[in-house]
Amino acid sequence: MAQLGLAPQARHDLDQIWDYIFGETGNEAAADRTIDMIVERFSLLAEWPLIGRKRDELRRGLRSYPAGNFVIFYRMENADLVVLRVLHARRDIPVFFRD
Numbered sequence: 203m204a205q206l207g208l209a210p211q212a213r214h215d216l217d218q219i220w221d222y223i224f225g226e227t228g229n230e231a232a233a234d235r236t237i238d239m240i241v242e243r244f245s246l247l248a249e250w251p252l253i254g255r256k257r258d259e260l261r262r263g264l265r266s267y268p269a270g271n272f273v274i275f276y277r278m279e280n281a282d283l284v285v286l287r288v289l290h291a292r293r294d295i296p297v298f299f300r301d
Contacts, residue, residue: 204283260299
């Protein structure tokens, strides 16, 4: 099983997701459930890192995996899995990976 790491931007994305859901619904439990669902996918990816779709068109070595309405973007660094971003699937994804 790969060691899991979160890039600072991925941590920020999770905070923003929680804040948005709570702000829109006022439902702390719903915001918590969404974050829990996403984080559960991190464990799955750490165990099976190659199940994600290759996303070399965005950045070489990048992979993605869905989590509800969100997409987890990650890459392998040696034996570690590093989550780079967690974005809503309806966002303009390529914008987030321009150099």
